[in-house]
Amino acid sequence: MSTHRNWAGNVEYAARAYRRPSSIDELRELVAGSDRIRAVGSGHSFNRLGDTTGDLVTLAGLPATPRLDEQRRVVHVPAALRYGDLATWLHERGYALANLASLPHISVAGAVATGTHGSGETVGNLATAVAGLELVTAAGDLLTVDRTDPDFTGMVVSLGALGIVTRLTLDVVPTFEVRQYVRLDLPREALDEALASAYSVSVFTDWRSTRGTQVWRKQLADQPAPPADWLGTAAADRPWHPVPGMPVANCTEQLGVPGPWHERLPHFRLGFTPSNGDELQSEYHLPRAVAADALVALDEVAHLIAPVAQTSELRTIAADELWLSPQYDRDSLAVHFTWIADAAAVLPVLAEVERALAPFAPRPHWGKVFTMPTGTIAATYSRWTDFAALVNRLDPNGKFRTEELDQLLPR
Structure with a gap:
């Protein structure tokens, strides 16, 4: 097979063959006949969880009509x-x-x-x-x-x-319409109110101060615009990009212009480069109730984060009942890091971030870079052993396993 990499280019897949079935029957035959096989999607994962030394299969050749x-x-x-x-x-x-x-x-x-x-x-x-x-x-x-x-x-x-x-x-x-407003320079003490202020809210920071550099408020179109002095911030008078220096044309429309949900809820436009592209990413999910204390803990290592972070994003997500969801059984704050594309510089800082967050039972995003040991992660999920048993029951010979999965879910 030719060399295949993930979207960011930091993972070169180790698969022995790259398959593209054109029908479900062809896929079933391929799976049945393989000893190791994994599906690959758009490649927006930054770790090796989806890699395999067996067959890597894309479903892009199957019928694509919803x-x-x-x-x-x-x-x-x-x-x-x-x-x-x-x-x-x-x-x-x-x-x-x-x-x-x-x-x-x-x-x-x-x-x-x-x-x-x-x-x-x-x-x-x-x-x-x-x-x-x-x-x-x-x-x-x-x-x-x-x-x-x-x-x-x-x-x-x-x-x-x-x-x-x-x-x-x-x-x-x-279908529904959304207006997107960007506000600048959010005081830390206003963070909770900001995150709860609209249908979808993201707060960006560079860790050079405790203030949010940008607040992206995605509110339903029939809601009133934020007042001029909203939470002590300033209204952006031009479009912004979350990563300083990147082209704002890549981002969804701002300045309160109403538009359909799918053209406002994402930060980035389909057909344009999302984020920076030349980057690594990590993200940790914390109980919403400890958000303030967790951010204070991260302030202690902010001097390490700032030199290698392109930007950092804070978001909230409601609890669910999906066994391995990062939001399983708890409303959550997600702390996301877009790092420079230099693993040697980033990984030591990542270890310090994980150390700072350890008292708050963080859960990593499964598709991003993390170094937390399995036992630490498993301790935050009450259904972890149930999931491991489900894996062993449906895949007793480990056909869909990878080296990373074996570390997470030992047989």
Whole structure:
């Protein structure tokens, strides 16, 4: 196979072969005949959790048309479809998803499997919209599950360990409009109020002070605009990019101009480079109730963070009941870091960040860079052993396992 890398270029896949089936039957035959196999989506993972020394399979060759069920208010989605393409398709038919991640370039199955999220005090991560799954199991069988299955809440955020997901069923809502306002220089003491002030809110900081450099407020279009003196901030009078120096044309429209949900909830526009592109990313999910204390702890290592961070983002996500979701059983604050693309410089700082956050039971984002030991992570999930048992039951020979998964879920 030719060399394949992830989106950021920091992971070169070790797979012996790269497969692109054109039908479900071809995929089933491929899975049944392989000893090691993993699916790869849009490649927006920054670690080796999805890598394999066996076969790496893309589902981009399978039929890609969604199917809307208006009576049930769900949409059946091919796994490889990108959220941006799905969102456009839904909006044209008068429907929406409850939330989107900061970039629309990611595949639906990959984002769901890793617990990827947007922001909003009352909105769950993207996986909470999943009402059903179709996947190819280790034997090559096609398994369909929904919310009536007792294992369903363990199968949604699965890290790709249970099989190759081919289709997902997602809840939809009527389409809606959003206005996006950027505010500057938020005082730390106003952070809680800011995060709860709109449908979706992100606060960016550079860790050079305790103030938020930018607040991205994504509010429903029929809500009043923030007052001029909102929480002691200044209104942006031009578009901004979260990463200083990057082109603002890459970002979704701001300055309060109303627009459809899928063109405002993400930070970045489909068809343009999201974030910087030349970067590493880490993210930790903390109980919402300890947010203030956790940020004070990070202030102690801010002098280490600032030189290697391009930006850092704070978001909130509602609790859910998905066993391996970073928001399992707790409302959460996500602390995200966009690092420079230099692992040698970043990893020692990452160790200090994890040390500072250790008292607050952090959970890492499954698709980003982290160094936390398995035992520390597992201790924050009450259903960890249940998930490990589910993996061993559905994949007894470890067909979907990787070196990283073996470290997380020893057999």
